[in-house]
Amino acid sequence: MKDGNMVQIYSYPSITEWNSIIKRESLNDPYQVTHVVNSIIQNVEKYGDEAIKKYSKKYDHADITEFRVTEKYFNQAMRKVSNRFKKSVEKAYSNIKYFHKKNILEKDIKIKVSKGVVCWIKYIPIEKVGLYIPGGNAPLLSTILMLGIPALLAKCKNIILCTPPNQDGSIHHDLLYISKYIGIDHVYKVGGAQAIAAMAYGTESIPSVYKIFGPGNTYVTMAKKIISQKSIVSIDMPSGPTEIAIIADNNANPKFVASDLLSQSEHDPESYIILLTINNKLWLNQLDKELKKQYSQIVERKNIVQKSLKNSKIIILSSLKDCIKLVNDIAPEHLIINCKDSYYWANKVINAGSVFLGNYSPVSAGDYATGTNHVLPTYGYAKSYSGISVSSFLKRISFQMISKEGLINLSECIEDLSSEEGLLAHKKSINIRLQNDSS
Incomplete structure (x- = not known):
């Protein structure tokens, strides 16, 4: 790991190092x-x-x-x-x-x-x-x-x-x-x-x-x-500090990437911020200059941004395929894919709260006005939870209606399974109906 002035940089870490690098702070409260x-x-x-x-x-x-x-x-x-x-x-x-x-x-x-x-x-x-x-x-x-x-x-x-x-x-x-x-x-x-x-x-x-x-x-x-x-x-869902992961290649504008890192960092000193890139040293130098320049122009919440950036990470990997693999392990709340063929790579994403594609799709747009929901799973819960939708406010009730003929067709199956479970009253509830010719 190399310590930059504002963020931590990891150059081509081995797969065995990935988990320790992307590890979040514990959610266990005091x-x-x-x-x-x-x-x-x-x-x-x-x-x-x-x-x-x-x-x-x-x-x-x-x-x-x-x-x-x-x-x-x-x-x-x-x-x-x-x-x-x-x-x-x-x-x-x-x-x-x-x-x-x-x-x-x-x-x-x-x-x-x-x-x-x-x-x-x-x-x-x-x-x-x-x-x-x-x-x-x-x-x-x-x-x-x-x-x-x-x-x-x-x-x-x-x-x-x-x-x-x-x-x-x-x-x-x-x-x-x-x-x-x-x-x-x-x-x-x-x-x-x-x-x-x-x-x-x-x-x-x-x-x-x-x-x-x-x-x-x-x-x-x-x-x-x-x-x-x-x-x-x-x-609605378990929650932790806000998160962003960005995948960037040479197609990404360093100014835009820097602005995305900074905009997410102003939420909370504990914001979880990771940039995954395959870019060369020149691009990274441009990004570093932009971060410093844009940070110097911040007036409000500057202390929060500084603390958040200090814990942020840039991880340089060998391929976009590795970037996708790692981001699916992270399961971030927000994911920006800012690289060539971003739509293609987006189809490889299986764990994320909300995904933003290309140079002109910042998280800020989704936070306010694109139409998608910004109440999203954090702390890796995107592996099993979804963001808020209309479904979040609904519950499901199942119904079934069975005719006598339908019950006859099911009877052997129900009797065998209930007998094996030792629930003989279940079996009887079927038999009593089929023996009643008046039904």
């Missing part, structure tokens, strides 16, 4: 986090609103007397938002809704499995869902669109949104505007682990839900994990 979150959950379950008021004062430094946002504050938000912002929201909303609507594949189709046996699956909206949106002075506005639009397309009956208040007890007007624009007006001023607990168990003011969606800090993530283990409430 005992203290688990202890604190467990205490919050137990208190919210037991004391409801009073517990939330206490935690809002302690963590958000806000005195909250009424948790639900009233129509008055939605109206104020409508007046504060600029026309330009409204047009941008409209465009993003239109693209996200269009893409998600086109990808609704769940249809009730009756299937004649065999003579007299008809089966089907019905897709039912999850009745009550909760959306968690990190807020405060830098609310994740776009996540309202990414969660709210598919929830509404799925026709969930009850949708609530929880977000942390500012110190004066207010909610950012842009956040309220977007919520109202898409049709979510049950917004509650509560954040952190206490919001997750409130949505799971319900309080005097905040209704309980069946599934919780949305990103958050270590405490929110731990609360979701504990809630999913200790209650009937499910969560």
